[in-house]
Amino acid sequence: MKRSSDRASEVAADFCEPKAKRLHRVTRRVDGIFLLIMAILGGLGLFLLMPGGRRPIAIAGVFISAAATALLVYALVVKLAQDAHMVAFSIFAVIGFWGALRMITHSRPVYSALYFILVVISTTGMLFLAEAEFLAGSLLIIYAGAILVTYLFVIMLASQSGGGPASYDKKAREPFIGVLSGFVLLALIAGQTLQHGADLPTHEPMVEGAQKVAPVATTLLTTYMIGIQIVGVLLLAAMVGAVAIARRQPHPEEELAA
Amino acid sequence: MLTAYLLVGAMFFTLGLVGFVTRRNLIIMFLCTELMFQGIVVNLVGFARYPLSGGPGVEGQAFGLFLLSIAAAEAALGLALVVLMFRYRGSLDSNTWIFLRDE
Numbered sequence: 202m203k204r205s206s207d208r209a210s211e212v213a214a215d216f217c218e219p220k221a222k223r224l225h226r227v228t229r230r231v232d233g234i235f236l237l238i239m240a241i242l243g244g245l246g247l248f249l250l251m252p253g254g255r256r257p258i259a260i261a262g263v264f265i266s267a268a269a270t271a272l273l274v275y276a277l278v279v280k281l282a283q284d285a286h287m288v289a290f291s292i293f294a295v296i297g298f299w300g301a302l303r304m305i306t307h308s309r310p311v312y313s314a315l316y317f318i319l320v321v322i323s324t325t326g327m328l329f330l331a332e333a334e335f336l337a338g339s340l341l342i343i344y345a346g347a348i349l350v351t352y353l354f355v356i357m358l359a360s361q362s363g364g365g366p367a368s369y370d371k372k373a374r375e376p377f378i379g380v381l382s383g384f385v386l387l388a389l390i391a392g393q394t395l396q397h398g399a400d401l402p403t404h405e406p407m408v409e410g411a412q413k414v415a416p417v418a419t420t421l422l423t424t425y426m427i428g429i430q431i432v433g434v435l436l437l438a439a440m441v442g443a444v445a446i447a448r449r450q451p452h453p454e455e456e457l458a459a
Numbered sequence: 460m461l462t463a464y465l466l467v468g469a470m471f472f473t474l475g476l477v478g479f480v481t482r483r484n485l486i487i488m489f490l491c492t493e494l495m496f497q498g499i500v501v502n503l504v505g506f507a508r509y510p511l512s513g514g515p516g517v518e519g520q521a522f523g524l525f526l527l528s529i530a531a532a533e534a535a536l537g538l539a540l541v542v543l544m545f546r547y548r549g550s551l552d553s554n555t556w557i558f559l560r561d562e
Contacts, residue, residue, distance in 0.1 A: 313487050327501055340523075344530075374482065398461060404510055417524075436532055439532035446539040
């Protein structure tokens with residue numbers, strides 16, 4: 202699965218050893234230069250979309266990111282069009298990519314939370330495709346239903362007076378170094394995955410029919426039962442701690458030194 | 460395809476990392492932590508779907524469920540702390556707590 206910022210790693214891997222077994226599957230015109238252009242466009246678009254720039258810069262960032270996504274979709278259609286499972290997966294991945302991109306670059310926290318709900322929905326789709334229905338359903342309910350609602354309540358409680366984004370939301374902090382370090386990390390992870398990913402001895406899970414939740418439940422309740430009990434105690438402690446923390450009111454004599 | 464799930468997980472994790480480093484709003488920094496969790500969940504479910512050794516790959520899903528509960532506990536505690544920090548400073552800027560650095 203190709204993403205728009207890990208092409209540099211694949212180009213580097215191409216220089217290290219010939220990736221013939223992968224390149225011969227990507228037949229028409231999706232070669233190293235194409236992938237490098239897609240990586241550079243993706244990184245440049247992310248950098249331009251960071252808050253702090255003026256509006257024409259942001260619009261340029263949107264167009265460059267859209268160009269990178271178009272190249273990505275072209276690469277996916279060329280490479281993966283024969284497998285319906287991978288087409289649905291790539292749709293969810295592109296939606297998740299755009300949701301995450303807009304989430305980390307939007308200047309208003311409420312929109313970031315809403316784009317994160319989009320990311321959770323795309324992750325749920327990918328989990329459904331991976332036959333992890335129980336985890337997908339609980340992810341949707343707990344994340345998008347409980348945790349994100351809590352986030353939205355806290356955003357509402359901790360909002361500044363006056364409309365518009367706050368001053369600290371309008372500028373990103375060290376955007377170039379941030380994007381570059383993310384690039385390098387993604388290049389490392391993706392390079393290692395693409396180099397050795399085909400050598401992993403993967404098997405098909407031996408679960409037949411509709412019994413996909415029963416093995417998970419059996420394993421949770423027999424092998425990881427202690428873990429379940431500990432997680433229960435942890436949730437209780439977190440609940441008590443959150444109530445105790447949020448009840449404190451700042452007193453004047455406790456004023457911290459600025 | 461296992462590498463598909465691994466690469467998407469790496470993408471989400473890296474985007475969460477970039478957002479965490481780049482933004483100054485405390486709540487958005489916590490949201491980027493949750494985005495990193497999403498990447499990890501996709502990674503784990505990839506290994507649950509294509510297990511490395513034979514047998515039903517349920518360990519990835521079990522780990523994902525534990526991760527979900529840990530993320531919920533962390534979100535609750537982190538948001539309580541954010542509310543308390545907002546009460547002290549009146550602002551969600553992380554630069555107001557910059558004196559906590561050890562110089």
